[in-house]
Amino acid sequence: MSPTIYDVAERADVGIATVSRVLNDSPRVRETTRARVLAAIEELGYRPSASARRTSLRKTLAIGVIAPFFTRPSFVERLRGIEAAVAEREFDLIVHNVESPEKRDACFRKAPRRQRVDGLIIMSLSPTDEDVRYFQELSIPVVLVDARHPALNRVVVDDVTGGELATQHLIKLGHERIAFVGDHLENPFGFISSRDRFNGYRTALIKAGLDLRPDYHCQGEHSHFQAQVFTEELLDLPEPPTAIFASSDTQALGCLEAIRKRGLHSPEDISVVGYDDIEVAAYLGLSTIHQPLYEAGLRSV
Amino acid sequence: MSPTIYDVAERADVGIATVSRVLNDSPRVRETTRARVLAAIEELGYRPSASARRTSLRKTLAIGVIAPFFTRPSFVERLRGIEAAVAEREFDLIVHNVESPEKRDACFRKAPRRQRVDGLIIMSLSPTDEDVRYFQELSIPVVLVDARHPALNRVVVDDVTGGELATQHLIKLGHERIAFVGDHLENPFGFISSRDRFNGYRTALIKAGLDLRPDYHCQGEHSHFQAQVFTEELLDLPEPPTAIFASSDTQALGCLEAIRKRGLHSPEDISVVGYDDIEVAAYLGLSTIHQPLYEAGLRSV
């Protein structure tokens, strides 16, 4: 049996309250006493029980993340940022994987349950109104990343503006025939970033007085390969685009590959703009996420 | 304040012990009573406190994973497998990211600490003897995945044999000049899979009576790009190899790219064999990991 706070107290010849104070860096302990307690802890190899601490504090000291485990760099980047922020605050990070819409629902129910977490971060999945009601009922703070719901805090790069900027960039370069390669606008998980970027793309075209050509608009599975196929189709058009805005880096790479396969070169023959998932994610995860976490911590106090 | 087990007991007009039994599916409860308790739980919106449960049981009901968060597909695949297995047992999965050797050490100390987890899974990082002593001192079960230590359980695909098989395959195809593109054999994290695959490669060559040419052996950073550079160097050799065994899929892709850049084709001009991270990982994560988890659970009881 591992030693408890009582063992330490006895050994250091102090009360348990004092040991607890030492453990929590309370200033209300004389230096000599603190040293004695610390020595006792060391000698006994004592480790405080996290569970007991949590019961007593009535906090879980953990935050949960629900996310689809994709290999996408953006996923890993965000997770990395979250992990860093969480670790810093000596919280634990509990992750849940969601791979199917069914599992999604189960997860939304189970993860916040049993007061297991003080806060929840949901990545790339948009909860329904019902889900949100449920969260509120449990009064658990929820933050959305790369997803949206009117009633919840969220951390998203402004994808609409991002899409608009990317497209404007191409327009400034003199392009008039700009295609868009992105994900399905609607999908069972409720991803929205690609849709937003498309909206930004559309806005930019309209503002510039350019046509929004349906044949330049490709939406499909988020993959290297699919983007490649789309690009080939675009190049086969009687009037192929002179530039492509790809909704993610993964897709941009696919476009580039297709272009190269044709013996063409970018950007001489055709320009490609990607959406820098990785940069964006680093920003997202490391700096912006910071605040919601902090906030979640505060709210849970 | 959320309702406690006492509130439920009172409402259902039973003792707290009975409520606890209902919560834990004990058979020692009359059906009618169980129904009453369940109703009370429902009406009160009661959620048992996980922390209290854990303190009482003196288990944490959580398992930790220490891993380097790389974008590598293998990482995500393994994590996915672990998550699935953990979720199934209603344990929590606490992840820790390790990105530098320093953080590695800190993590090895902190993660198992404070009885926060019942078991630890370490991915792709080989602990030192000292680390292992520490784990044993804490009497925390540790399982290694894609890493190794004589005193610890581990789950690894046999990389030596895998490397040997891949190389034999190339030999059977008639190749005699086979190069190896892999990671640094030694690295600060203690990754070993590439080294093992190299050993398999070497064994296969020796068994076949082929030369182990130092100029055919490339080791460097694990990246698409580095592999591409290596391949170009290999192709520039006065006597270039006719086949390449790449230690991972990522690297194999780099090789293929370099080959294509030269206007060559695979497998006509030069064969490339990768190491199917993803397949391997799926196997690893989903089926093999299963057992150690179960075991870890058992041992922690």
Next chain:
DNA sequence: TGACTCTATGGAAGTGCTTCCATGAAAGTA
């Protein structure tokens, strides 16, 4: 030097569960 404040410290009461042990009633046996 006495009254008063301040500080380090201990005791004890929570925190919300699990579970051992005791109990009374129903059921089974002779």
Next chain:
DNA sequence: TACTTTCATGGAAGCACTTCCATAGAGTCA
């Protein structure tokens, strides 16, 4: 009908902390 068994159930004692409250001794000020 008397006497075990069995079984559902409640009470209370943990589990390992935190923290409020009380206290004794040491300072402080007049």
